[in-house]
Amino acid sequence: MGGNKYRLVAAIHFNTQKLFVRHVLTHKEYDQGDWNK
Template sequence: MRVIAKRTLREFWEQGFESAETPLTEWYNMMLKASWATPQELKTDIRTASILKGGRVVFNIGGNKYRIIVAIRYTQQIAWVRFVGTHAQYDKVDAETI
C-alpha cells in the first residue's frame, strides 16, 4: 500500500514526541507491505484497528499511546494520513471528518 505521507509522521515526532519515531516508522513499514482489498481484511490482520465510515481507519500505535487516522482507498491501495497524535489529542478531533 502507498502511504501519503511519511512527512506527516516525521513532523509529529519532531515536535517533541521522539518516543513516537520507532512505532510510527514500524507502522509505516508495515503499511508499505500491506495489501488489503476490504476493511474486513484489514481488521482480520490488525484486530486493534477501528474501521470507521468513509474509508477511515484508526490505528493504535505504541501501546495505544499514539493514534493515526488514515483514509484508505482499497481499490487503489492508497492510505492518506489524516491525523497523527497522542491519545489525548485524538480525543479532541472528529475521526470521521478530519
C-alpha cells in the same frame, strides 16, 4: 503506535490500493476531536 501512546487516523482507498495518513495524534489530542473538523 509507539507503545500505545499515539493514534493514527488514515483514509484507505481500496480501489487504488493506497493508504493516506491523515493525522498522528496523542490520545488526548484525539479525544478533544479538533482534528475531525
